Amino acid sequence: xxxxxxxxxxxxxxxxxxxxxxxxxxxxxxxxxxxxxxxxxxxxxxxxxxxxxxxxxxxxxxxxxxxxxxxxxxxxxxxxxxxxxxxxxxxxxxxxxxxxxxxxxxxxxxxxxxxxxxxxxxxxxxxxxxxxxxxxxxxxxxxxxxxxxxxxxxxxxxxxxxxxxxxxxxxxxxxxxxxxxxxxxxxxxxxxxxxxxxxxxxxxxxxxxxxxxxxxxxxxxxxxxxxxxxxxxxxxxxxxxxxxxxxxxxxxxxxxxxxxxxxxxxx
Amino acid sequence: xxxxxxxxxxxxxxxxxxxxxxxxxxxxxxxxxxxxxxxxxxxxxxxxxxxxxxxxxxxxxxxxxxxxxxxxxxxxxxxxxxxxxxxxxxxxxxxxxxxxxxxxxxxxxxxxxxxxxxx
Numbered sequence: 599x600x601x602x603x604x605x606x607x608x609x610x611x612x613x614x615x616x617x618x619x620x621x622x623x624x625x626x627x628x629x630x631x632x633x634x635x636x637x638x639x640x641x642x643x644x645x646x647x648x649x650x651x652x653x654x655x656x657x658x659x660x661x662x663x664x665x666x667x668x669x670x671x672x673x674x675x676x677x678x679x680x681x682x683x684x685x686x687x688x689x690x691x692x693x694x695x696x697x698x699x700x701x702x703x704x705x706x707x708x709x710x711x712x713x714x715x716x717x718x719x720x721x722x723x724x725x726x727x728x729x730x731x732x733x734x735x736x737x738x739x740x741x742x743x744x745x746x747x748x749x750x751x752x753x754x755x756x757x758x759x760x761x762x763x764x765x766x767x768x769x770x771x772x773x774x775x776x777x778x779x780x781x782x783x784x785x786x787x788x789x790x791x792x793x794x795x796x797x798x799x800x801x802x803x804x805x806x807x808x809x810x811x812x813x814x815x816x817x818x819x820x821x822x823x824x825x826x827x828x829x830x831x832x833x834x835x836x837x838x839x840x841x842x843x844x845x846x847x848x849x850x851x852x853x854x855x856x857x858x859x860x861x862x863x864x865x
Numbered sequence: 866x867x868x869x870x871x872x873x874x875x876x877x878x879x880x881x882x883x884x885x886x887x888x889x890x891x892x893x894x895x896x897x898x899x900x901x902x903x904x905x906x907x908x909x910x911x912x913x914x915x916x917x918x919x920x921x922x923x924x925x926x927x928x929x930x931x932x933x934x935x936x937x938x939x940x941x942x943x944x945x946x947x948x949x950x951x952x953x954x955x956x957x958x959x960x961x962x963x964x965x966x967x968x969x970x971x972x973x974x975x976x977x978x979x980x981x982x983x984x
Contacts, residue, residue, distance in 0.1 A: 793926040801921045808914040812937035821922055821930040822969070824948070831925075851966040854934065858961055861938075 625713040632708030633701065634743050639716055641666050641734040644756050645763050645782055646721030648672070653711040662721055665760070667731035668700065678710070679703060691729035700732055701740035720782075754816075755836045758860040759843075765853050767829055769843035783844075791844055794831050799842065802833060814838060818857045822847065836861060866955075866979055871898035877971045880960035882940075887912040889919055890952045899958075915944045915956045932969055936961065945972040949980030 626632040639649060646664040653659070657676040662669040675687040683703040686696060708714075755771050759782075763769075768783025768791045783791065801807065802819065813819060818834040829844040832853060845853050866874075866886045875884040875898050883899040885908050894908045922930045932945045940961050947953040955972050 790926070798921060798925050801924075807921070808910070808917055809935055809942075813935070815937075817935065817937040820934045821925070822932045823925075824929055824931045850934075850969070851964070854936070854965045857936070 623713055623715045626708065627712075629705050629708035630741065630743075632711070632714065633704040633741050634738075636704050636708075636714075637734050637738045637741065637743060639663075640668055640737065643718070644760055647718045648721050650717045650719075652715050652717070653707060654713045655711045657707065657711070659707060664721065664731075666734045668734075668737070669729055669731045676707060679706070692732060693730045697732050697736035697740045701737050704737070705741065752837050752839070754861060755834065755839050755841050758834065758836075758857060759841060761860055762843075762845075762853055762856045765845050765849040765856075766832075767844045767846065769841060771839060771841045787844060790829070791831075791842060794844075795842055798831075799833065803840070816861060818854070818861065820850065820854065822850070834861065866896055866975075868896055868898060870975075870979075871896055874898075874955075874971065874975045875900075875957075878957075878959070878963065878968050880963035881957050881968070882960065883908075883911070883958040885911050885956045887915055887954050887956060888952060889916045889946075889954055892916045895953070911942065911956045911958070914942070915954050918944055919946055919951075919954065932972070934965060934969075943968055943972065945969070945976060947976045947980060949976075 624632065624635045626635070636651065639651075640663050643649065643663040644665060646662070648660065648662050651659040653676075657678075659676055660672040662672065670689065670691055671687045673687045675684045680702070682699050683706070686692065686699060686703070689696075759766070759769055759771060763782070766782065768787035770783075770788075770791065802810070802813070804810065807813075809817065809819065813833070813835045814837075816836055818832060820833075821831045823830065830847055830850060830853075832841070832843045832845065834841045834843075834857065871884050871886060875881045882901070883897065883903055885897045886895045887893065888895055892913055894905075894912050897903070897908050918933055919929060922933065929946070929951070931948060932943065935942045935944075938961070941959050941963065943955075943957045943959060943965075945955040947955075955976060957968070957972070959968060
């Protein structure tokens, strides 16, 4: 458990400093490694995000992603792409059939560069919610990458985060089976969450704490601060994974009722 | 807070099954009212849980918390600190179907009234 807390603190510190949950600038000698890192970016994008990838050769790749899927590529296409790759930028919504083309494009982009930097911003319009998109797993398979270690894990906490997204200011999921935590929130929001996690979370997540058993398995703790206009803090657990989040007082009922619908019904 | 006051208070929140008024510092139960007759160990456990929770969150940035809500798949517990006397708190066991905003409002009103009565 202390390892989890250290991971949360390290991750939040990075977000507080850089504004996103990645590793800053990614460098690679092997294009497959670079393409794999792009797959990881999609694999950590649960909530709707516009992702901008700035390659070291000054080309830029922009795409929309949600629920670990690429929904669409945003024109203009980077220069020098093959025709079938450039066609992806003219397609409103594509299906999993495009995974091979996406994998080839990412490999080519990484072959002609030595690194990239990723930035993300919330996606106001995620388009058609039924659009299948291309999943990170299918691109990973097309690149012949090893199966991600968290591909088959319980996703109940992530469903809760997605359902409550509109009410949460900052949020993060971390745990024993999470190799790529999910984060939302601005730098300041995340800093506040970091302060709280550092001061309080280790004691709440101690096996000696009376509520730990239920909290670890399938529970939620919500705290209301004494100070007016200070955000509430939420700590939810599910099968050894945890979500910490902040939300405004007015959303207490909504945040709880979504937990009840998503998590309370889960066994 | 008298047993009758606790009884009336519990009746105001549908789904509230047990209400306990506690002294956080001495970790003792000052009074209780429940839909069922709960054994003393049960009341003591809720009291200790409240004391631990407010002790832990007393270390939180921006100060301690006024209330905390805890839920599992089978139901929940609410912990409400008396703002005027932070050494005392109301704790409850409630159903998963409880209206949390109503629960918080009613408990805070009761604690406010309790504080006024002491003055």
